[in-house]
Amino acid sequence: MNNFETIQKKALYEWQSLQENPEPVIYIGMGSCGIASGADKVWKQVQETISKEKINAKVLKVGCIGPCYLEPLLDIQKPGFPRFSFNNVDEQKTIRLLTEFLNGEESKLKPLGHLDPQQKEIDGIRSFWDQPMLKNQERIVLRNCGIIDPENINHYIARDGFKGLLKALNLGPEGIIDEIKKSGLRGRGGAGFPTGLKWQFCREAKGKPKYLICNADEGDPGAFMNRSLMEGDPFALLEGMVIAAHAIGANTGYIYIRAEYPLAIERLKIAITQMIDLGFLGKNILDTGFSFEIRLKEGAGAFVCGEETALIASIEGQRGMPRSRPPFPATSGLYGNPTNINNVETLATIPKILREGGNWYAGFGTKTSKGTKTFALVGKIRRAGLIEVPMGTTLRKIIFDTGGGPIKPFKAVQTGGPSGGCLSEKFLDLPVDFESLTQAGSIMGSGGLIVMDEHTCMVDVAKYFLKFTSQESCGKCVPCRIGTTRILEILEKITQGKGEIKDLEILENLGDTVKNSSLCGLGQTAPNPVLTTIKYFKDEYLEHIENKRCPAAVCRDLVEYRVIKKKCTGCQRCVNVCPTGAITGPRSEPHNLDLSKCIKCRACYEICRFDAIAGDAIVIE
Amino acid sequence: MDVKIANTTQSTLNKFPQKDKSNLIQILQAVQEKDDFLSPEAIGSISKHLRVSRSYIFGVATFYSQFKFNPPGRHSIRICLGTACHVQGGDFLLNVLTSELDITTGETTEDGKFDLDRVACLGCCALAPVVKIDNTIHSRMSVVKLKEILDGYE
Structure with missing residues (x-):
């Protein structure tokens, strides 16, 4: 193991030198989401400005730290100082930061916070971790995201990387499985099966070779935990995979990853090469005689491939259709051999558990759900982003303390993606763990939390999810194929104002049938969005059916656009933007809206609210 | 058969020398990466290469949303209809796109400018x-x- 110590020394030296760099260091958050909000423009501007102004500075790309609402984020580390974070940076702000702030000039640009974990306040600047979105978090899986350069293995090693692997190799397979069992870790992909037990089944299964698969086919619309993690800290996942492979006795592993995540794929490829170079992956890992190789398989876009038997079929090059279980993949999986499938987050948690011990990890969370969980907190919420909190944190704490709540009054939170349900206000004090969510009719899922306010129509949301599941249903079993289609048709009827009161009963019956008789998890959970919205938001359904009215003004067939004459200043913005010429009127006089020409495209409504003089003269009712 | 397509398909297939059916999806991805879509000719070549029927290949290809069977436009529009985008009004955007471009998802505009997908x-x-x-x-x-x-x- 002397080899490891040498590697570690070199890595620590590199990391330390970076902290004490004699020139400034600039870190830019370049996850997919950062890039989408303009981090690539900031990157270009930084390069341009430092060459123009002849600034000697090191520029690094880092992953996403989580608070998407602050993106693009740019950190500057001046010699002798820790990293200072600046939020919502654009090109202009970049230039000013690199000239004013870097030169120590008196500047109005104050950093949002500093990233020194040891200190509270530096020069009147508070810690970044004291931000309302970050202070209630417990970052175990996400600890490196946004901190390290995800394309530099030495950064990972310097921050305790591969210590878990080293310990695991000493413990041996049984020892690893014991430690994971002690930690109480349950699968983070949604179902919550105990990870240690799963590994044991696969280890004890007869047949060779054995396979390890990482399910990175994050198909839930509205969830991006795994993407962020793989982009920000790919090494944690890969280290976890090596440990898991050693525990179950596999020499080949696959990462089944969505093709929609090109950046994550690229970073994983780089990380794999670097790990092979240093002997953490490939043949004879750290001279222990254990060999393990990892192959990337790009998914081609099918939600059902998140189901493990469908995923296996897809890796084998077939249509990704599930089959009935048993036999479970642990005994007969990929090419008929024992196969263990874990989610990205589960595997990325493993190194830290091995390093700190199972008992340490079991100290977080609730009695039955241990540890922490990452959530993609999105929708109608002030502070959207990626968070990690201990299991058992209440929804209220997550949505209001961490996320800042919605701007308009809160209506519902959707958990678990298309398989989950919508929970109303009365569940806000529910502790988030596997059991509580299931009892409430929803599921934990992989961790999407979508917040909805009074402008969200719950019937429309149910329709949206059923449209998704009916399209993604693989068609193999009848209850799912026909059932989801029929449910969708009824929901469409209701949102068009053609619903009847008996439809609610039909929906509930049909929902139960599909749940109880479908072959795989997709069908067994597909009715959840409908069943929970009927249960908790029945009055909205009744309003659609009895009064042909959509209270949230979302369902197109049930709303009309109107110009409020008293408020309209006649600024003509809406006249110019209307594609069908439905709005007419001379300048400075209240406009007319011809309903027979209106296609309800919403352009006039938007322009009135954000660009026009009147502000709110166009309403949707 | 279009000679250009046949040549690029063949050069892509040469990268997968084993006639291993489990490479099918990767082959389809590689061919689409090169040609931008899966032409009937390309599917014919893959069928000969892997010794599986065309219908089997179509069965696999049509199962996954990534694969396209029409030539794409000069610009590809992908509208996100994830949950977060939906509750924030993604549907309205799709309506605008379909009415402005006069195509539905999976199609390409007549002038070949845009193709649209969700x-x-x-x-x-x-x-x-x-x-x-x-x-x-x-x-x-x-x-x-x-x-x-x-x-x-x-």
Whole structure:
């Protein structure tokens, strides 16, 4: 193991030198989401400005730290100082930061916070971790995201990387499985099966070779935990995979990853090469005689491939259709051999558990759900982003303390993606763990939390999810194929104002049938969005059916656009933007809206609210 | 058979020398990467190479939303209809696109300028609603903003 110590020394030296760099260091958050909000423009501007102004500075790309609402984020580390974070940076702000702030000039640009974990306040600047979105978090899986350069293995090693692997190799397979069992870790992909037990089944299964698969086919619309993690800290996942492979006795592993995540794929490829170079992956890992190789398989876009038997079929090059279980993949999986499938987050948690011990990890969370969980907190919420909190944190704490709540009054939170349900206000004090969510009719899922306010129509949301599941249903079993289609048709009827009161009963019956008789998890959970919205938001359904009215003004067939004459200043913005010429009127006089020409495209409504003089003269009712 | 397509398909197939059926999806991805879509000719070549029927290949290819069977436009529009984008008004954006471009999802405009498709989630939920045109993700879109952006493409 002397080899490891040498590697570690070199890595620590590199990391330390970076902290004490004699020139400034600039870190830019370049996850997919950062890039989408303009981090690539900031990157270009930084390069341009430092060459123009002849600034000697090191520029690094880092992953996403989580608070998407602050993106693009740019950190500057001046010699002798820790990293200072600046939020919502654009090109202009970049230039000013690199000239004013870097030169120590008196500047109005104050950093949002500093990233020194040891200190509270530096020069009147508070810690970044004291931000309302970050202070209630417990970052175990996400600890490196946004901190390290995800394309530099030495950064990972310097921050305790591969210590878990080293310990695991000493413990041996049984020892690893014991430690994971002690930690109480349950699968983070949604179902919550105990990870240690799963590994044991696969280890004890007869047949060779054995396979390890990482399910990175994050198909839930509205969830991006795994993407962020793989982009920000790919090494944690890969280290976890090596440990898991050693525990179950596999020499080949696959990462089944969505093709929609090109950046994550690229970073994983780089990380794999670097790990092979240093002997953490490939043949004879750290001279222990254990060999393990990892192959990337790009998914081609099918939600059902998140189901493990469908995923296996897809890796084998077939249509990704599930089959009935048993036999479970642990005994007969990929090419008929024992196969263990874990989610990205589960595997990325493993190194830290091995390093700190199972008992340490079991100290977080609730009695039955241990540890922490990452959530993609999105929708109608002030502070959207990626968070990690201990299991058992209440929804209220997550949505209001961490996320800042919605701007308009809160209506519902959707958990678990298309398989989950919508929970109303009365569940806000529910502790988030596997059991509580299931009892409430929803599921934990992989961790999407979508917040909805009074402008969200719950019937429309149910329709949206059923449209998704009916399209993604693989068609193999009848209850799912026909059932989801029929449910969708009824929901469409209701949102068009053609619903009847008996439809609610039909929906509930049909929902139960599909749940109880479908072959795989997709069908067994597909009715959840409908069943929970009927249960908790029945009055909205009744309003659609009895009064042909959509209270949230979302369902197109049930709303009309109107110009409020008293408020309209006649600024003509809406006249110019209307594609069908439905709005007419001379300048400075209240406009007319011809309903027979209106296609309800919403352009006039938007322009009135954000660009026009009147502000709110166009309403949707 | 189109000679150009046949040649690129063959050069792609040469990278997968084993006639291993489990490489089918990777082969389809590689061919589409090169040709931008799966032509009947390309599927014929793959069928000969792997010694599996065309219908089997079509069965696999049509199962996955990634594969396209029409030549794409000069610019590809991918509208995200993930949950976060939906609750923030993604549906309105799709309506604008279909009415402005006069095509539905999976189609290409007559002048070959745009092709349109929906994706389940681009993973940028905090910036919802988003529309991806070629490789650029346009975030926090609105009906009006989208129309302006479309005008900017040649």
